[in-house]
Amino acid sequence: MSGHDHQHHHDHDNHFTPIEARVKALETLLVAKGYVDPAALDAIVETYETKVGPRNGALVVAKAWTDPAFAERLRQDGTAAVAELGYGGRGGEHIVAVFNTPDEHNLIVCTLCSCYPWPVLGLPPVWYKSPPYRSRAVIDPRGVLADFGVTLPADQRIRVWDSTAETRFLVIPQRPAGTEGWDEERLAGIVTRDSMIGVGLPEVGAAT
Amino acid sequence: MSRPDAALADALAAGTPIPRDADGPVFAEPWQAQAFALVVALQNKGVLTAQEWAEALGAEIREAVAAGGCRDGSDYYERWCEALEHLLIAKGLASHEGVDALAASWERAAEATPHGRPILLENDPQRVS
Numbered sequence: 001m002s003g004h005d006h007q008h009h010h011d012h013d014n015h016f017t018p019i020e021a022r023v024k025a026l027e028t029l030l031v032a033k034g035y036v037d038p039a040a041l042d043a044i045v046e047t048y049e050t051k052v053g054p055r056n057g058a059l060v061v062a063k064a065w066t067d068p069a070f071a072e073r074l075r076q077d078g079t080a081a082v083a084e085l086g087y088g089g090r091g092g093e094h095i096v097a098v099f100n101t102p103d104e105h106n107l108i109v110c111t112l113c114s115c116y117p118w119p120v121l122g123l124p125p126v127w128y129k130s131p132p133y134r135s136r137a138v139i140d141p142r143g144v145l146a147d148f149g150v151t152l153p154a155d156q157r158i159r160v161w162d163s164t165a166e167t168r169f170l171v172i173p174q175r176p177a178g179t180e181g182w183d184e185e186r187l188a189g190i191v192t193r194d195s196m197i198g199v200g201l202p203e204v205g206a207a208t
Numbered sequence: 209m210s211r212p213d214a215a216l217a218d219a220l221a222a223g224t225p226i227p228r229d230a231d232g233p234v235f236a237e238p239w240q241a242q243a244f245a246l247v248v249a250l251q252n253k254g255v256l257t258a259q260e261w262a263e264a265l266g267a268e269i270r271e272a273v274a275a276g277g278c279r280d281g282s283d284y285y286e287r288w289c290e291a292l293e294h295l296l297i298a299k300g301l302a303s304h305e306g307v308d309a310l311a312a313s314w315e316r317a318a319e320a321t322p323h324g325r326p327i328l329l330e331n332d333p334q335r336v337s
Binding site for chain 2: 017022027028029033035036040041045
């Protein structure tokens with residue numbers, strides 16, 4: 001299902017911009033002096049983690065469901081197709097869309113918070129950065145999915161995609177039955193962040 | 209941990225054009241959320257007061273606007289970080305040199321960390337302590 005040329009550089013591809021390094025420096029200093037508790041920081045960030053553009057990804061998925069030509073462009077060149085909708089920028093330069101099929105379910109993992117397609121998915125959730133998720137997603141993806149309350153058919157393979165600094169993956173879930181005739185906006189309403197990471201599935205009843 | 213409430217977010221941004229939607233602040237990049245969280249955490253701890261913060265950020269933004277920047281809000285969080293740093297220095301909690309050195313250390317640590325490993329300050333090859 002994927003004819004993409006995936007690059008996996010696992011050396012020296014980490015980078016902080018000066019401002020990112022500065023924020024880390026301030027954080028380190030304040031944590032060391034006891035003025036800030038790292039867990040409290042995580043909790044605050046978690047409150048806002050859906051506030052960096054996650055609707056963008058949902059709209060990409062909804063368009064892929066309703067517009068076969070767009071879906072094909074997305075399959076061929078995720079970056080360009082996402083840019084058509086006006087999304088992109090740092091962190092999203094090379095977006096590869098991986099499409100779920102009845103035979104194959106896709107799951108994204110990365111060991112670093114920087115390796116996450118945040119222009120389309122927003123801030124990485126805290127669990128995405130946690131060591132248990134990072135290691136278990138590769139070793140026991142079905143178990144990880146069970147933790148998220150997702151049970152797939154036994155004959156549906158799970159393909160795990162390891163993000164890199166160059167390549168960020170976006171899962172395109174299968175369009176659920178019962179959504180015939182829905183417009184893009186309504187469809188986007190059932191596309192959750194988790195379903196675009198591959199740890200969830202869009203549910204027709206989930207629309208709010 | 210309770211959700212930082214809207215009133216706090218408003219206080220944080222008193223008189224300044226914080227990028228936001230109907231539910232509260234929005235961020236263009238993850239580091240902005242980290243910087244935001246630092247200030248919220250410092251206020252929760254009582255290290256900074258809302259008033260101090262509003263004045264520090266307001267001063268930084270006025271200065272940037274006078275210099276021709278910060279008009280469209282795109283560099284809002286750069287000013288945010290400068291305000292935080294300057295306020296910490298004014299309170300004697302940090303020094304410019306100290307933050308510079310730590311930031312440089314983080315940049316080196318990031319470059320030295322192989323993909324697949326968390327970036328840790330210990331990974332800085334030039335780290336002395």
